[in-house]
Amino acid sequence: MRALSIALLAAVLAPLAMLGVPLTAQDSLPPAPYAYTQLEDPALEAQAVELMATLRCLTCQSQNIHDSDAPMAGDMRHQVRSRLAAGEEPEAIRQWLIVRYGDYVSYQPEVSSTTWPLFLVPAIIFGFGLLLLFRRLGRKRSDGEGTDRAPTSEESA
């Protein structure tokens, strides 16, 4: 739905409407060898897919490089696959990309000075949820309100 929503958005922001894949950019250069070709070794390819799914395509909107038609995503896939084939570790490749493009390129959640609320808030929600449940459910019914009555039609349904 992402590219569709981009398309919907693009239609909204008519002058910027070239967020899709412009023809000219696509045809100008042949894609790098590993952009659309898998690695021979299935284990390495599995590592590549896992890594690519957590890397952001920088010219797209909310897309990872594993499923994007953008030329830049193709180039990045080539980098990932050829570096893996050359024996680099996936995390080393991620670091290399982060050094080049910044934290923004990685979807992998990491606690840092800019992302800590993403981890603190769920913890608070968790605590708050527990509190709410204990308050609502933890204590036994103290008042006898509505205890002795026949079930309504709704209840027996």
Next chain:
Amino acid sequence: MIAEIGLAALWLAAALAALQLFAGVLALRQNQDEDGELARLVRPAAMVQALLASLAFLMLMWCFAITDLSVKLVAANSHSLKPILYKVTGTWGNHEGSMLLWVAVMAMSGGLIGWLEKRLPVRTMQATLATQGFVALGFYAFLLLSSNPFERLPIPAPEGQGLNPLLQDIGLALHPPTLYIGYVGLSVAFSFAIGALLTRNVTPEFARVMRPWVLGAWVFLTLGITAGSYWAYYELGWGGWWFWDPVENASLMPWLAATALLHSTSVLAARDALRTWTIMLGVVAFSMSMLGTFLVRSGVLTSVHAFAVDPERGSFILALLAIYIGGSLAIFALRAGTVAEGKRFAMTSREGALVFNNVMLSAILGIVLLGTLYPLLTEAFDIRVSVGPPYFNPVSAIFAVPMFLVMAAGPLMRWREDKPARIQLELAIVGAIILGVLAVVAVLGDYSILAILGLALSAGLAIASFMPLRGRKLARVPLATWGMVLAHFGVAVSLFGMASESAFTTERLSAVTAGESQQVAGWNITLESVDPIAGPNWTAMEARVIAQRGKGEASVMVPQARNFWAPAQATSESALLTRWDGQLYAVIGDSAGVDANGNQRWQLRVWWKPFVTFIWYGGLLIALGGALAIIGRVSTDLKRRRAVLRGTEKRAEAEQLKMEKIDGYGTF
């Protein structure tokens, strides 16, 4: 002329929304139960407003159908050579048109309750319709003042600029309208909640009235999200079906809130408990719809900075959000104290399970909200943060896994208080299935934890969803219970599809010449030929791919790489081969040069996705369950009311004939 009629209708509809608001407010202030002069205007105003807003929308559709290039919106978003279907559906494939659809749906929801809903006390109904008019008024103002869809060009354009090719698909005909009906249909729940709060009428009776409307919106929302997910899956050419994209999250958040709301409404209807909680969820659900509208329509998603440069529309919606969400929360804060929380219940009871899952759904909603808004907030301070599936999946699973477990047990429990020992056999069976699948899948392969959990939970949940039928005469099970069973089973089916797709998908990317074969998951895939073809507004390279499973019959798939010329853009048209146990998904890419013999090579991408279709079958089952529940609830309610009415009639024999005639209990 057509555009002017549309514009006039829109202004009149806005005026009627204002009338609906003021008549409602004045009637409430006069503090009378019987119809006053003004009070009598509220319902007709809502109904006529619905007709006028629909008329305005039809007029815009007409402009698009005949490609009236003197209308700015048509010239900017349509093209005379587009197929007629996409001309018409293009009406809502742009900002102004989709906002017009938004207010038209809002007006129709208000018109429908004004016309059909006669079960509530007069005052609550007036407050509800006044709220509906108040919210609609803001969005009419937004359309008329900053997004006029009927604006004319001084000189008609010679040709339109065309519609984004990704949107030129049957998906555009189905997905936005269903989604919007659900999205904006939740405004009814919002108005009911505020109406009940203002008139201090939060009762089980009120919940029974609100329930079919909430269910209706929820069914459409479910269908809209399901359709959107499948559309993205086949249209984008990479086989993904959910991306945690902000625009998707904008539709998921109201769904989560509405799901919690309809369960909470059921508790209120059946047990007179959870009064404030239900009202709160009614407010939150539509607030999420409005927040989603802000995210999608303000341009803030493309870039926070682009939004800051041209903030007119965005600020307008933001102001509306502040008024409506802030206002409703203020009313809630002021009035919630006057609403008693309702009857109490034990932890181990059906209410207990429902409350637990309500909290879990709300927590997931909080996570999605945080993950969607946080990157926008930091971007405003020039810090760019990426929040994607690797964040959303595990963090929401923390709450989703306990929710699925409780969901398996909840429907088996009794209201008010129950002993777990009573259903220990059922719990043991479900637990054994979950642990069994968990063990088998974990031993058989190296899959992600979430996929394994998903497979195990879906198996347990699928069995558990039918357990409430155990020991009952099936013919006498109420329709609403069937609805619940089907919807819960649908969740299991969908979860199974998601887990299976994520765990078992196999992918084959290759550059092949005509005649060359590839193997993927037991399928033999041969590229037979690639030929140029032409459509009404595109040209394409069309591949003929022969797919054969083992020794089975061969099927032909024809994926295309299309080039549209207005606007100039390339799209991949995937080819799908559906089998009961999955889908084969093929895409033809660009030319990949020539091989050693000088033959042309093509990029071919093929996936085998086991049981991926279950994701959407599950969504359809959930919606079907919701529809059954509506029918069941409404018919039971009508029967009950008729019986009550008949009792009253017998007592008032003299009036009997008259009463029959004005037996005004509508179809809802």
